[in-house]
Amino acid sequence: MTEDEELPEYSQSDLWAAHLPGQDLVPAYLVSRFAAQYRVIVEVLLEAQDSSLTGVSFDDVATRTRAYLGERLSAEVVDELIGGDGLALDARLERLVKWGVLTRWQDPARTGEDFLRRRDRYQLTPPAARLHAFWTQEQEADEDAAADLTLAPRAIRDRLETFASAVRDRRYPAAAAEYQQVIVLHQGMAAAARTWQRSLAHALSGGPDPDKQMVLWRTLKSYIGLWGEQVDVHTPKIAAVLDELENVLTEPVWRGCVRAALADDVTEEVVETQAARWARTWGALASWFSGSDGQARRLRRQLRDLVAPWARNMHILMDTGGVVTRRAELLRLARAIERALDDETAWRMWDTAVGVFPARHLLLPADSADDHLSSWAESPPAPVTARYREQGVKAAVGRRAQAVDYSAGRSAARRARAAALAARAEAEASLRARSGTCLSEWTSLSSQELDLVLELFAVARQRGSGDSRTAVTGDGRWRVTLTPEAGRPGTASLRSPDGVLTTLNWRFDLEPAR
Template sequence: MVTDRRAPASIDAWELTGLPGRLDVAAYLTADQHATQYRVIVDALLDAQEHSLTGVGRDELLDRVRGRVAAVADLATAERLTLPDEFDLEARMRTLHAWGVVIRWQDKAKTEADFVRTRDRYQLTAAAADLHRWLRRKIDEDAVATSAAAFAPAVIADRLDEMLLALADADHLLAAQAWAQVRTTLADMAEAAAVWQSRMASALAGAPDTDKMRHLRETILAYITVWGAGVDTYSPRIRGAIERFAYVTDHDWRALALAGVDVDASEDVVEAIVAGHRDLAELLRGWFAGRDAQSQRLRRQVRDAVAPLLRGSRALLSSGGSVTRRAELLRVAAAVESAPSNAEAWRVWCAATGVWAARHLPGRPPEPADSPPRTSFWVAPPVPVELTLRKRGAKSVRGRVAQVPDRRAARRAAREGAAADRAASKVAEQAVAARSGLHLSQWTALTSRAEAALVWELLAAVLRQPPDSEGVRLAYSRDARLRVVAFPAPPDQRSAVLILPDGRIACENWRLDVTAA
């Protein structure tokens, strides 16, 4: 006898494992038709729970739906959209009941008229209410999740100290109250951290755009504003309190549990509460203790998200939100600037901009007819440029964004060159200061070009200043870091000759006093 061991086609092997599958209570959000009507109905039922726990009648529900539509559009539109031909309330409620979104029952008939009218009443199921309450929360607002987490590390540190002191004094009621505040604060902090991590992960995925960069920037600022700095400040204090948990006995945990339950509570309930307290202690240890604590990981994630934020912002700025040819223009400008001669620069410019048509014949192409040959850019007649070309000349509606040239090597070379120049200038200033108080005729030859440049600058500054009644001149260097006082030359030697690396200079034989300004 042969047995067919194949499962029926209607059974999914994944379902047999016990893993969660289809959630019908959320089907109203993805309905092919009437999804907007379903959401308005669920909104109205959720709002009604704030005022009544006995459900909403059919007529009251229709009025609530009409009011929500009128608040968005106008009363006439609400009346038109809630007509029976446009809005079949009974059919919508039957579908929601089949999905497990609402509970449906009928009022008791108390009068003869009740037997004629529709007596259906509706109430959201607990799962549907929780789902829609989460859905209605504005995802883009940090205030919902992060306002409750404000100053969370400070609150946790204070409450832990208060709890441990109360346990030492055997005040278990006060300790239980402080421990409960630690639990709620840590839950708010964990929810805020989950929101921040999910937003950062979403913003860092794929190519950058304006919305992603805005969300990432807001997330980083929200972390810093709410409790980012508090982690560094209060983590050592919280870790110290967690280490003191080793001295909390089983009797203390049980006393904390009994402080918050009824005296007749069963042993299973007490043990479950004690286990929850121990789990919370381990959760605190995972958040704040150790190098791989959750708070430190979140801090590193926020730190690592700063660089992608800057790169993405730079990419958006370079492209202006559309495909740009700025990178190619920068390369052309660099090629023109680095050309060895004007002729080569002109050839590169013409080849890049297409001033002349491409030719496969030897020889030099003719000059433009509207200007004399070899006309300079400075004296050539102006060329009219349309407004559209001026605004969007660097952009294109198609193509890929070009890579911005990497200037890191040039910036590094510039920084190194600037550092070398500063070092040479410092040595030159020290050499000139060592000659202070001497007449120029007593100066030895200047062997350094940096020193010669500084002396030339100081002499030019002295010459620009008029002498006072005694013939003394006061001047400053170009960066105002050096103060120079030039005294008149002696009568027996009116001139001096300075020997520079590139030649000699003859000037008045001043006595220069050079000091720091």
């Protein structure tokens, strides 16, 4: 569409337009052929509203437009865009007025010179100002606007408890003052939640890319930083207050609170409208915080479950980036975080995995004896070798490196340890059955039994004293006693597949130490 083209008119009347709003020309400046010029003019007038409440003159629009372009482009480009026929400012402003984007009026002429100059003044219409502010709003702006919600659940709980006390005592002015703060907090909380929901819906749709990963990470950090961890802490108390006042807040009570907040001569219609609005806010708070499936907890669970897709998408990006893959580690980390007992444990796992620790400064040998007096902040950086500068870029060339897989070795080690523990348990049971007998009466021992006998003999002889040697093993499980037997052979030989052990013919006793 050019600026001289009108929007198409249809030959037949639209039946819908007779009952519902239809065509709106305000957004036309965004899709026009000269949309870039229109957007600059609208942006200039929107910025001018911060300093001018009486509109902007035609000459001031031209001056502000050049200054706006000069802040973003070079002087040569600005002269090329504005000079000659590059900017027909009069025609652009006329078209914006026809589309309903601008309001135009003239200053009154009080002197002869006023009749010789152009007296037109321009101001954005309210729909155009709201549309352009919404259209140019950056994503971080919602997060900045929600930055004051750091203690929103706690503040709502405190205000509701004070509101409940005032309602019970029929102190309606105090109750109205507290509830108005609750309304403001709820509106800010809902706006922040809508922002997070939009970000999540966009970032989780389609394939992963670095920008979406950044959106997910920023959303998660924004939620945790604002009021995520407070949901579980304060939701039960908020729900208890809501349930307690459910039958107390009747229509007359709401009307009394509203009337206490308004002027004395306010009409009954205004009181009814405001009371209905306050009651809807109370119902919205109940849907947010009451029950195990409230909106606040649902949003919290949704963001908690975001960790696994975020880690999975990171694996996809790393795998396609030609770097060392960490698939196994990330999957194991995601499973561990999902099975964590609480959020504190989950975040501790995450911080440990990604290395969120204080910086460590590594010291290098000093070239001279005086260099040790310099602090690390003033010392020069460590040199990078010429070999690394020349060959470091070739590290990712060729076949993609893979992380070393130690899973088979770890599995074999676990199986070997389980087998050793089972063999030791069997040897302990066998020697427990031989307790109370002399060594000369024993039959052949297995290799595991002989190793355990040597360990028990060493404990008894090292820690025991006197003719009868008694001691407790290092793990505190067994008490072994070696007692010499009169009238028995002086020595005994214990046979095993590993050889023969010849020792004194002790009486062997093995009992649990506990």
